[in-house]
Amino acid sequence: MNNKDLMLQHPLAKYLRQERMPHIWCEGCGNGILLNSFLEALDELQLDLDNIVVISGIGCIGRAAGYVNVDSFHTTHGRAIPFATGVKLANPQLKVVVISGDGDLFAIGGNHFIHAARRNVDIKVICANNFNYGMTGGQYGPTTPLEAWTTTTPYGNIEHPFNLVHLAAASGAVYAARWTTLQVRRLKASIKKALQKEGFSLIEVISPCPEIYDRYNKLGTAVEVMKWFKLVSEVHKAYDPAKAVITKNRIIIGEFVDIEKPSYGRLLREMTAQVKEDLEGENTK
Amino acid sequence: MTPQKLWRKPLDAEKIGLPKAEIHVITDLCKGCDFCIEFCPKKVLEKSNKLNKRGAYPPKVVDEDNCALCSFCTAICPEFAVFTIEKERREGSESGEKQ
Ligand SMILES: Cc1ncc(C[n+]2csc(CCOP(=O)(O)OP(=O)(O)O)c2C)c(N)n1
Ligand code: SF4
Ligand SMILES: [Mg+2]
Numbered sequence: 001m002n003n004k005d006l007m008l009q010h011p012l013a014k015y016l017r018q019e020r021m022p023h024i025w026c027e028g029c030g031n032g033i034l035l036n037s038f039l040e041a042l043d044e045l046q047l048d049l050d051n052i053v054v055i056s057g058i059g060c061i062g063r064a065a066g067y068v069n070v071d072s073f074h075t076t077h078g079r080a081i082p083f084a085t086g087v088k089l090a091n092p093q094l095k096v097v098v099i100s101g102d103g104d105l106f107a108i109g110g111n112h113f114i115h116a117a118r119r120n121v122d123i124k125v126i127c128a129n130n131f132n133y134g135m136t137g138g139q140y141g142p143t144t145p146l147e148a149w150t151t152t153t154p155y156g157n158i159e160h161p162f163n164l165v166h167l168a169a170a171s172g173a174v175y176a177a178r179w180t181t182l183q184v185r186r187l188k189a190s191i192k193k194a195l196q197k198e199g200f201s202l203i204e205v206i207s208p209c210p211e212i213y214d215r216y217n218k219l220g221t222a223v224e225v226m227k228w229f230k231l232v233s234e235v236h237k238a239y240d241p242a243k244a245v246i247t248k249n250r251i252i253i254g255e256f257v258d259i260e261k262p263s264y265g266r267l268l269r270e271m272t273a274q275v276k277e278d279l280e281g282e283n284t285k
Numbered sequence: 286m287t288p289q290k291l292w293r294k295p296l297d298a299e300k301i302g303l304p305k306a307e308i309h310v311i312t313d314l315c316k317g318c319d320f321c322i323e324f325c326p327k328k329v330l331e332k333s334n335k336l337n338k339r340g341a342y343p344p345k346v347v348d349e350d351n352c353a354l355c356s357f358c359t360a361i362c363p364e365f366a367v368f369t370i371e372k373e374r375r376e377g378s379e380s381g382e383k384q
Contacts (some may be wrong), residue, residue, distance in 0.1 A: 003313045006309055006311045007311055009309070009369055010311070016365065023364075027317055028316070028318035028320070032362070033320075033363045036361075036364075037360065099349060100348075181361075184361055188360070222318050
Protein backbone atom coordinates (compact mmCIF):
# COMPACT_ATOMS: atom_id res chain seq x y z
CA MET A 1 0.00 0.00 0.00
CA ASN A 2 1.33 3.48 -0.71
CA ASN A 3 2.07 6.02 2.00
CA LYS A 4 -1.02 8.18 1.37
CA ASP A 5 -3.43 5.25 1.68
CA LEU A 6 -1.64 3.98 4.76
CA MET A 7 -1.93 7.39 6.41
CA LEU A 8 -5.70 7.17 6.11
CA GLN A 9 -5.63 3.80 7.84
CA HIS A 10 -3.80 5.11 10.90
CA PRO A 11 -6.16 4.73 13.89
CA LEU A 12 -5.92 8.48 14.58
CA ALA A 13 -6.23 9.60 10.96
CA LYS A 14 -9.60 11.25 11.38
CA TYR A 15 -8.33 13.45 14.21
CA LEU A 16 -5.53 14.97 12.13
CA ARG A 17 -5.58 17.46 9.29
CA GLN A 18 -3.78 15.05 7.01
CA GLU A 19 -2.95 17.67 4.41
CA ARG A 20 -0.68 19.32 7.02
CA MET A 21 1.28 16.17 7.76
CA PRO A 22 4.17 15.74 8.25
CA HIS A 23 4.24 18.39 10.97
CA ILE A 24 7.09 20.90 11.35
CA TRP A 25 8.51 19.49 14.60
CA CYS A 26 12.11 18.28 14.60
CA GLU A 27 13.15 14.66 14.62
CA GLY A 28 12.60 13.26 18.12
CA CYS A 29 10.72 16.32 19.39
CA GLY A 30 8.29 15.44 22.18
CA ASN A 31 5.52 17.62 20.78
CA GLY A 32 4.40 14.86 18.42
CA ILE A 33 4.12 12.40 21.31
CA LEU A 34 2.05 14.87 23.32
CA LEU A 35 -0.30 15.36 20.36
CA ASN A 36 -0.48 11.60 19.83
CA SER A 37 -1.49 11.02 23.47
CA PHE A 38 -4.10 13.76 23.31
CA LEU A 39 -5.66 12.31 20.17
CA GLU A 40 -5.64 8.80 21.64
CA ALA A 41 -7.46 10.19 24.68
CA LEU A 42 -10.09 11.80 22.43
CA ASP A 43 -10.46 8.55 20.54
CA GLU A 44 -10.91 6.45 23.67
CA LEU A 45 -13.48 8.81 25.16
CA GLN A 46 -15.41 8.88 21.88
CA LEU A 47 -16.43 12.48 22.54
CA ASP A 48 -18.45 14.40 20.00
CA LEU A 49 -15.69 16.17 18.07
CA ASP A 50 -17.99 19.11 17.41
CA ASN A 51 -17.76 19.86 21.13
CA ILE A 52 -13.95 19.92 21.36
CA VAL A 53 -11.97 23.11 20.90
CA VAL A 54 -8.17 23.26 20.93
CA ILE A 55 -6.42 26.57 21.53
CA SER A 56 -2.69 27.25 21.36
CA GLY A 57 -0.36 30.17 21.85
CA ILE A 58 2.85 30.83 19.93
CA GLY A 59 5.79 28.44 19.95
CA CYS A 60 6.70 25.13 18.33
CA ILE A 61 4.00 23.31 20.31
CA GLY A 62 1.54 26.06 19.36
CA ARG A 63 1.34 24.46 15.94
CA ALA A 64 -0.78 21.73 17.53
CA ALA A 65 -3.89 23.85 17.03
CA GLY A 66 -3.34 23.69 13.29
CA TYR A 67 -2.93 19.92 13.20
CA VAL A 68 -6.00 18.76 15.13
CA ASN A 69 -9.06 18.15 13.03
CA VAL A 70 -11.44 19.95 15.41
CA ASP A 71 -12.32 23.61 15.84
CA SER A 72 -9.14 25.30 16.93
CA PHE A 73 -7.42 28.64 17.22
CA HIS A 74 -3.78 29.68 17.28
CA THR A 75 -3.77 32.84 19.40
CA THR A 76 -1.10 35.50 19.83
CA HIS A 77 1.76 34.80 22.20
CA GLY A 78 0.64 34.19 25.76
CA ARG A 79 -3.06 34.63 25.12
CA ALA A 80 -4.29 31.06 24.76
CA ILE A 81 -5.84 31.01 28.24
CA PRO A 82 -7.87 34.26 27.98
CA PHE A 83 -9.08 33.18 24.55
CA ALA A 84 -10.03 29.76 25.91
CA THR A 85 -11.80 31.40 28.86
CA GLY A 86 -13.96 33.38 26.44
CA VAL A 87 -14.79 30.31 24.38
CA LYS A 88 -15.76 28.30 27.46
CA LEU A 89 -17.92 31.02 29.01
CA ALA A 90 -19.69 31.78 25.73
CA ASN A 91 -20.46 28.13 25.06
CA PRO A 92 -20.34 26.08 28.25
CA GLN A 93 -21.06 22.75 26.56
CA LEU A 94 -17.67 22.82 24.80
CA LYS A 95 -14.65 21.00 26.14
CA VAL A 96 -11.89 23.57 25.84
CA VAL A 97 -8.28 22.43 25.72
CA VAL A 98 -5.21 24.66 25.70
CA ILE A 99 -2.09 23.03 24.28
CA SER A 100 0.89 25.35 24.62
CA GLY A 101 4.48 25.80 25.73
CA ASP A 102 6.27 26.62 28.96
CA GLY A 103 7.29 30.02 27.61
CA ASP A 104 3.90 30.90 26.22
CA LEU A 105 1.94 29.83 29.31
CA PHE A 106 4.30 30.84 32.10
CA ALA A 107 6.36 33.81 30.87
CA ILE A 108 4.27 36.19 28.77
CA GLY A 109 1.06 34.32 29.71
CA GLY A 110 1.89 33.66 33.37
CA ASN A 111 -0.64 36.02 34.86
CA HIS A 112 -3.46 34.53 32.81
CA PHE A 113 -2.51 31.10 34.06
CA ILE A 114 -2.62 31.88 37.78
CA HIS A 115 -5.89 33.80 37.54
CA ALA A 116 -7.68 31.24 35.39
CA ALA A 117 -6.61 28.62 37.93
CA ARG A 118 -7.72 30.81 40.84
CA ARG A 119 -11.13 31.35 39.24
CA ASN A 120 -11.32 27.67 38.38
CA VAL A 121 -12.24 28.27 34.76
CA ASP A 122 -13.19 24.92 33.27
CA ILE A 123 -10.37 24.58 30.76
CA LYS A 124 -7.70 21.89 30.38
CA VAL A 125 -4.16 23.14 29.95
CA ILE A 126 -1.61 20.74 28.51
CA CYS A 127 1.87 22.26 28.67
CA ALA A 128 4.82 20.96 26.66
CA ASN A 129 7.69 21.80 28.97
CA ASN A 130 10.96 21.64 27.01
CA PHE A 131 12.70 24.05 29.41
CA ASN A 132 13.21 26.77 26.79
CA TYR A 133 11.80 28.82 23.92
CA GLY A 134 12.36 26.27 21.17
CA MET A 135 10.81 28.15 18.31
CA THR A 136 12.92 31.27 18.60
CA GLY A 137 16.21 29.43 18.87
CA GLY A 138 16.56 28.45 22.50
CA GLN A 139 16.30 31.40 24.88
CA TYR A 140 15.89 30.70 28.59
CA GLY A 141 12.43 30.91 30.09
CA PRO A 142 10.61 30.48 33.40
CA THR A 143 11.13 26.71 33.50
CA THR A 144 14.80 26.65 32.49
CA PRO A 145 16.71 24.80 35.23
CA LEU A 146 19.38 26.57 37.24
CA GLU A 147 22.79 26.47 35.50
CA ALA A 148 21.38 25.33 32.15
CA TRP A 149 22.95 26.70 28.99
CA THR A 150 20.68 28.62 26.62
CA THR A 151 21.40 31.30 24.03
CA THR A 152 20.50 33.98 26.59
CA THR A 153 22.26 32.33 29.53
CA PRO A 154 25.68 31.80 27.94
CA TYR A 155 27.35 31.44 31.34
CA GLY A 156 24.59 29.25 32.77
CA ASN A 157 21.15 30.17 34.10
CA ILE A 158 21.15 32.02 37.43
CA GLU A 159 17.33 32.15 37.77
CA HIS A 160 15.31 29.58 39.68
CA PRO A 161 12.63 27.87 37.60
CA PHE A 162 8.93 27.64 38.36
CA ASN A 163 7.63 24.33 39.60
CA LEU A 164 4.55 24.22 37.38
CA VAL A 165 2.50 21.68 39.30
CA HIS A 166 3.15 23.54 42.54
CA LEU A 167 2.17 26.81 40.89
CA ALA A 168 -1.04 25.22 39.59
CA ALA A 169 -1.86 23.74 43.00
CA ALA A 170 -1.22 27.00 44.85
CA SER A 171 -3.26 28.97 42.32
CA GLY A 172 -6.33 26.77 42.74
CA ALA A 173 -6.32 24.13 39.99
CA VAL A 174 -8.56 21.13 40.66
CA TYR A 175 -6.23 18.81 38.77
CA ALA A 176 -2.47 18.92 38.30
CA ALA A 177 -0.29 16.15 36.91
CA ARG A 178 3.17 15.80 35.45
CA TRP A 179 4.48 13.12 33.10
CA THR A 180 7.33 12.85 30.67
CA THR A 181 6.81 11.92 27.02
CA LEU A 182 7.90 8.40 27.88
CA GLN A 183 4.85 7.63 30.08
CA VAL A 184 2.41 7.81 27.17
CA ARG A 185 -0.18 5.53 28.78
CA ARG A 186 -0.32 7.50 32.00
CA LEU A 187 -0.30 10.77 30.11
CA LYS A 188 -3.29 9.61 28.06
CA ALA A 189 -5.11 8.49 31.21
CA SER A 190 -4.47 11.92 32.77
CA ILE A 191 -5.80 13.74 29.72
CA LYS A 192 -8.91 11.56 29.77
CA LYS A 193 -9.42 12.27 33.45
CA ALA A 194 -9.02 16.02 33.02
CA LEU A 195 -11.43 16.04 30.08
CA GLN A 196 -14.09 14.39 32.22
CA LYS A 197 -13.56 16.62 35.23
CA GLU A 198 -15.03 20.05 35.87
CA GLY A 199 -12.52 22.80 36.55
CA PHE A 200 -9.08 24.13 35.76
CA SER A 201 -6.57 21.39 35.04
CA LEU A 202 -2.87 21.42 34.26
CA ILE A 203 -1.03 18.52 32.71
CA GLU A 204 2.68 19.22 32.41
CA VAL A 205 4.51 17.12 29.86
CA ILE A 206 8.30 17.08 30.16
CA SER A 207 9.36 16.93 26.58
CA PRO A 208 12.59 16.46 24.62
CA CYS A 209 13.80 19.35 22.46
CA PRO A 210 16.61 17.49 20.73
CA GLU A 211 17.56 20.16 18.23
CA ILE A 212 17.88 23.09 20.62
CA TYR A 213 17.76 22.72 24.40
CA ASP A 214 18.98 19.12 24.60
CA ARG A 215 21.76 19.73 22.10
CA TYR A 216 23.02 22.90 23.79
CA ASN A 217 23.00 21.13 27.12
CA LYS A 218 24.69 18.02 25.73
CA LEU A 219 21.89 15.72 26.81
CA GLY A 220 22.42 13.41 23.84
CA THR A 221 20.04 12.11 21.19
CA ALA A 222 16.28 12.08 21.66
CA VAL A 223 16.48 8.36 22.49
CA GLU A 224 19.08 9.12 25.16
CA VAL A 225 16.89 11.86 26.62
CA MET A 226 13.95 9.45 26.73
CA LYS A 227 16.17 6.87 28.44
CA TRP A 228 17.17 9.53 30.95
CA PHE A 229 13.45 10.16 31.62
CA LYS A 230 13.05 6.44 32.19
CA LEU A 231 15.98 6.28 34.56
CA VAL A 232 15.15 9.26 36.77
CA SER A 233 11.33 9.42 36.72
CA GLU A 234 9.72 8.59 40.04
CA VAL A 235 5.99 7.98 39.97
CA HIS A 236 4.17 9.07 43.11
CA LYS A 237 0.55 9.30 44.12
CA ALA A 238 -0.79 12.47 45.75
CA TYR A 239 2.77 13.69 46.38
CA ASP A 240 3.30 17.17 47.82
CA PRO A 241 3.61 19.32 44.68
CA ALA A 242 5.97 21.66 46.54
CA LYS A 243 8.46 18.82 46.65
CA ALA A 244 7.98 17.71 43.03
CA VAL A 245 11.51 18.42 41.89
CA ILE A 246 12.98 18.22 38.42
CA THR A 247 16.73 17.67 38.61
CA LYS A 248 19.31 15.70 36.67
CA ASN A 249 18.82 12.76 39.02
CA ARG A 250 15.14 12.96 39.86
CA ILE A 251 11.97 13.87 38.03
CA ILE A 252 8.95 13.48 40.28
CA ILE A 253 5.90 12.60 38.20
CA GLY A 254 2.31 11.65 38.91
CA GLU A 255 -0.96 13.29 39.89
CA PHE A 256 -0.46 16.00 42.49
CA VAL A 257 -3.91 17.55 42.75
CA ASP A 258 -7.27 15.91 42.14
CA ILE A 259 -10.04 17.74 43.97
CA GLU A 260 -13.60 18.94 43.31
CA LYS A 261 -14.66 22.56 43.33
CA PRO A 262 -17.43 24.38 41.38
CA SER A 263 -16.10 26.07 38.27
CA TYR A 264 -16.28 29.77 37.51
CA GLY A 265 -18.71 29.14 34.64
CA ARG A 266 -21.11 27.17 36.82
CA LEU A 267 -21.13 29.81 39.58
CA LEU A 268 -21.58 32.56 37.01
CA ARG A 269 -24.56 30.82 35.39
CA GLU A 270 -26.16 30.06 38.75
CA MET A 271 -25.77 33.63 39.88
CA THR A 272 -27.07 35.05 36.61
CA ALA A 273 -30.14 32.80 36.80
CA GLN A 274 -30.76 33.78 40.41
CA VAL A 275 -30.42 37.50 39.78
CA LYS A 276 -32.72 37.24 36.76
CA GLU A 277 -35.32 35.40 38.81
CA ASP A 278 -35.13 37.95 41.62
CA LEU A 279 -35.48 40.86 39.20
CA GLU A 280 -38.45 39.27 37.45
CA GLY A 281 -40.06 38.64 40.83
CA GLU A 282 -39.68 42.31 41.71
CA ASN A 283 -41.15 43.42 38.39
CA THR A 284 -44.33 41.38 38.84
CA LYS A 285 -44.90 42.64 42.38
CA MET B 286 16.07 -17.48 25.29
CA THR B 287 13.52 -19.10 27.54
CA PRO B 288 14.11 -22.86 27.58
CA GLN B 289 11.27 -24.39 25.58
CA LYS B 290 10.78 -27.09 28.21
CA LEU B 291 9.49 -24.62 30.75
CA TRP B 292 6.46 -24.01 28.60
CA ARG B 293 3.51 -26.21 29.20
CA LYS B 294 0.65 -26.14 26.79
CA PRO B 295 -2.16 -23.90 28.08
CA LEU B 296 -5.32 -25.92 28.81
CA ASP B 297 -7.40 -23.77 26.47
CA ALA B 298 -4.86 -23.65 23.65
CA GLU B 299 -7.24 -25.50 21.34
CA LYS B 300 -9.93 -22.89 21.75
CA ILE B 301 -8.01 -19.68 22.08
CA GLY B 302 -5.41 -18.61 19.56
CA LEU B 303 -2.93 -15.79 20.01
CA PRO B 304 -3.70 -12.47 18.36
CA LYS B 305 -1.66 -11.86 15.28
CA ALA B 306 -0.30 -8.42 14.58
CA GLU B 307 0.11 -6.55 11.37
CA ILE B 308 2.56 -3.65 11.73
CA HIS B 309 2.52 -0.81 9.25
CA VAL B 310 5.25 1.77 8.85
CA ILE B 311 4.38 4.86 6.84
CA THR B 312 7.95 5.19 5.68
CA ASP B 313 7.84 8.68 4.21
CA LEU B 314 6.42 10.24 7.41
CA CYS B 315 9.30 8.92 9.52
CA LYS B 316 12.00 11.36 10.66
CA GLY B 317 14.19 8.65 12.13
CA CYS B 318 13.94 9.32 15.88
CA ASP B 319 14.13 5.56 16.61
CA PHE B 320 11.72 5.68 19.59
CA CYS B 321 9.68 2.74 18.26
CA ILE B 322 12.80 0.65 17.68
CA GLU B 323 14.23 1.47 21.11
CA PHE B 324 11.10 1.14 23.23
CA CYS B 325 9.33 -1.83 21.64
CA PRO B 326 9.30 -4.35 24.50
CA LYS B 327 9.55 -7.24 22.02
CA LYS B 328 12.24 -5.73 19.78
CA VAL B 329 10.12 -6.27 16.72
CA LEU B 330 11.54 -3.33 14.77
CA GLU B 331 14.97 -2.50 13.43
CA LYS B 332 16.44 0.46 11.62
CA SER B 333 16.31 -0.11 7.88
CA ASN B 334 19.02 0.97 5.49
CA LYS B 335 16.58 2.44 3.00
CA LEU B 336 16.64 6.22 2.92
CA ASN B 337 13.14 7.75 2.70
CA LYS B 338 11.92 10.93 1.02
CA ARG B 339 12.80 12.97 4.10
CA GLY B 340 16.38 11.72 4.32
CA ALA B 341 15.74 9.45 7.30
CA TYR B 342 16.09 5.70 7.79
CA PRO B 343 12.68 4.43 8.89
CA PRO B 344 12.25 1.25 10.91
CA LYS B 345 11.55 -2.08 9.29
CA VAL B 346 9.58 -4.94 10.80
CA VAL B 347 11.86 -7.86 11.52
CA ASP B 348 9.77 -10.05 13.82
CA GLU B 349 6.08 -9.41 13.31
CA ASP B 350 5.12 -12.76 14.84
CA ASN B 351 6.62 -11.70 18.13
CA CYS B 352 4.52 -8.53 18.35
CA ALA B 353 2.36 -8.54 21.48
CA LEU B 354 0.04 -5.88 20.05
CA CYS B 355 0.76 -3.55 22.95
CA SER B 356 0.85 -0.74 20.35
CA PHE B 357 3.46 1.17 22.30
CA CYS B 358 5.13 2.05 18.98
CA THR B 359 1.88 3.61 17.77
CA ALA B 360 1.58 5.65 20.97
CA ILE B 361 5.20 6.79 21.20
CA CYS B 362 5.64 7.76 17.53
CA PRO B 363 5.76 11.57 17.26
CA GLU B 364 5.05 11.35 13.52
CA PHE B 365 1.96 9.09 13.41
CA ALA B 366 4.12 6.93 11.15
CA VAL B 367 3.63 3.48 12.64
CA PHE B 368 0.56 1.54 13.73
CA THR B 369 -0.46 -2.00 14.48
CA ILE B 370 -3.65 -3.78 13.62
CA GLU B 371 -4.91 -7.06 14.94
CA LYS B 372 -5.27 -9.68 12.23
CA GLU B 373 -7.52 -12.70 12.54
CA ARG B 374 -6.49 -14.84 15.46
CA ARG B 375 -3.99 -17.60 14.90
CA GLU B 376 -5.21 -21.18 15.18
CA GLY B 377 -4.46 -22.64 18.59
CA SER B 378 -1.48 -24.89 18.03
CA GLU B 379 -0.53 -28.25 19.45
CA SER B 380 2.97 -27.28 20.50
CA GLY B 381 2.10 -23.78 21.69
CA GLU B 382 5.03 -22.55 19.65
CA LYS B 383 4.98 -19.71 17.22
CA GLN B 384 3.75 -20.61 13.79
C1 LIG C 1 4.39 39.22 21.66
C2 LIG C 1 5.48 38.27 21.23
N1 LIG C 1 6.66 38.27 21.87
C3 LIG C 1 7.61 37.41 21.50
C4 LIG C 1 7.42 36.54 20.47
C5 LIG C 1 8.53 35.59 20.06
N2 LIG C 1 8.30 34.23 20.46
C6 LIG C 1 7.78 33.32 19.59
S1 LIG C 1 7.65 31.78 20.25
C7 LIG C 1 8.30 32.32 21.72
C8 LIG C 1 8.52 31.39 22.87
C9 LIG C 1 7.95 30.04 22.73
O1 LIG C 1 8.34 29.23 23.78
P1 LIG C 1 7.41 28.06 24.30
O2 LIG C 1 6.07 28.58 24.61
O3 LIG C 1 8.13 27.38 25.41
O4 LIG C 1 7.24 27.11 23.03
P2 LIG C 1 8.29 26.12 22.33
O5 LIG C 1 8.74 26.80 21.08
O6 LIG C 1 9.40 25.86 23.28
O7 LIG C 1 7.46 24.91 22.03
C10 LIG C 1 8.60 33.68 21.67
C11 LIG C 1 9.21 34.44 22.78
C12 LIG C 1 6.16 36.55 19.83
N3 LIG C 1 5.88 35.70 18.84
N4 LIG C 1 5.21 37.42 20.21
S1 SF4 D 1 13.06 23.37 18.30
FE1 SF4 D 1 12.73 21.93 19.99
S2 SF4 D 1 10.56 22.16 20.54
FE2 SF4 D 1 10.84 23.13 18.52
S3 SF4 D 1 10.26 21.49 17.07
FE3 SF4 D 1 12.50 21.40 17.37
S4 SF4 D 1 12.83 19.89 18.99
FE4 SF4 D 1 10.66 20.51 19.04
MG1 LIG E 1 9.22 25.66 25.38
